[in-house]
Amino acid sequence: MERFITKENLIRLAEELTATCRVLAPVASCGTVTFRRFLPGMVLDMHSRMAAVSPKAATFPQTETLLTVKREIPEKKPEITETLPEGKNVVIGCRPCGARGKLIFNPVYETDKTKDPYYITRRDNTVFISLACDRPETTCFCHSVGSGPADAEGSDVLLTLVGEGYVARSVTPAGEEVMKSSLFADAGDKGKEADAKNVRARELMGEAHDYASAPAQLLARFDDMDFWQAQSAKCISCGACTYMCPTCYCFNITDDDLGLESRRIRSWDNCMSHTFTLEGSGHNPRPTKAHRLKNRVGHKFSYYPDLHKGVIACCGCGRCIKQCPAGVDIRQIVKAAQEYSE
């Protein structure tokens, strides 16, 4: 289905959706654009720049309660309650990379053996209305990891800015359902204009880097700690790269003791942290930032592709590069490993 929606009507659509869904949208605050809970009257900021934080939290919240345990009467056995997510979510105005990022979760969070009901429930109840990019940033490299500025994979609706509105294309039945709203109009021949803009955006990205040799080359460098120490020299182990990343899915599970009851909480975790792999015995298999960066880069460009049909666990959004306070660039690290010769 192809339709057209004006900028004003997209805001009205977002406002209407708040009646039945939680709406997440890019909102500017204190000079930063982030995905926030959108409420009527708020101002969408879809075009100034890519949101600093991805919409990952829509399907994988930074913190969520997995279970609550009541233990108010000591003699009585504790009662455990699963707290599965309820309700529907709509993400409006994410870039294709942000929508596609969640696909990396799928083969991990849903397998024949194990199903993560929290992620699956959120994923299946969240509609992504994405906006095709019309001008790449210097940190963007989605075209090198199998995607592109108008990639619809992972989105339910893909918008392309044309004049004072958007050409909207449905990708899934859920997207089609949203587009049944009377706020959408006939697209006329604007589709051609949208196609031309999408082609132009892809051209602006230039030549894609070929990561085909990365899985093997990164493994070949595994024991070369001089290489990894050089690559990680600037890193300050702050973990911003993992928190900003739409594809990072590692988590911690902790208990929050509320006295008469407790909550079991899942929160984003950070493989760049020293404590991530610290064992009870005191032994740490990844004791330095060089070991940890090796695992992070190795996971995205070597281990994950090896396990999941060559798919790179990176959507090329470049947030880890843009937000890194020390200027660590994952593209340069992988390239250095690919070009390295003894």
Added chain:
Amino acid sequence: MNANPYLPDMATIVEVIQETHNIKTFRIVINNEERMKEFTFRPGQVGQLSVFGVGESTFVINSSPTRKDYLQFSVMRVGEVTTRLHQLQPGDQIGVRAPLGNSFPVEDLKGKNIVFVGGGIGMAPLRTLFTYMLDNRKDYGDITLLYGARSPADLTYKAELPEWTERKDVNTVLTIDNPSEGWEHKVGLIPNVLLEINPSPKNTVAITCGPPIMIKFTLQALKKLGFEDENILTTLEKRMKCGVGICGRCNIGTKYVCMDGPVFTYAQLKELPSEL
């Protein structure tokens, strides 16, 4: 396991055994009688124990599936969860998520001679398989158990040691690092005593677990004795959270210790990136 992999079963602690100054063994029974009756696992598999309000930690199920009255876990007191566990008494409630991970290949080991080499709390996973083999004694060839600790006070499973040392169908050798008054068994570091025992590698599988430094030198001793990499098994410790291959914490390259392990052959370990 429950359909929700994070949902523990409620269990009751039925017995607490003080093994050493910092190790206790907990015997637990799952509260839901049907679940307890149906509960099956294979030697070497692990479980997550929960103290609600404090957290979860991973321990090997060190009872044998041949003895189904309870599930047994030995816990060394090192952190918050283990400290709180150590304060619990029979009748107290905990959560258990089990079984998790792979196991010792009990079927493939049939007809083979077995050499167990356990150090300290590393005896816990070996105890499962050792007990399993004692309960299926005719399926296996010669069985040697070499179990060592720093001192007699650091030996776990003291209640069972007399039976293990007196049984005629197993060769149990106990050792401590330094001489101790009244000690009637071997004195010496495990790898040295292993070389002294000199087990034949022919049709024999060695299974070892203990502190990393002990495993390192035990592997050297086993190689010196002529054991093939494929015939050396060990279990790995890793920090785990989800236990079902999702949270991304316990990987070594493409392998996840909570799913692909904790049991690995030495040949498999050599194939993995060196990140133990």
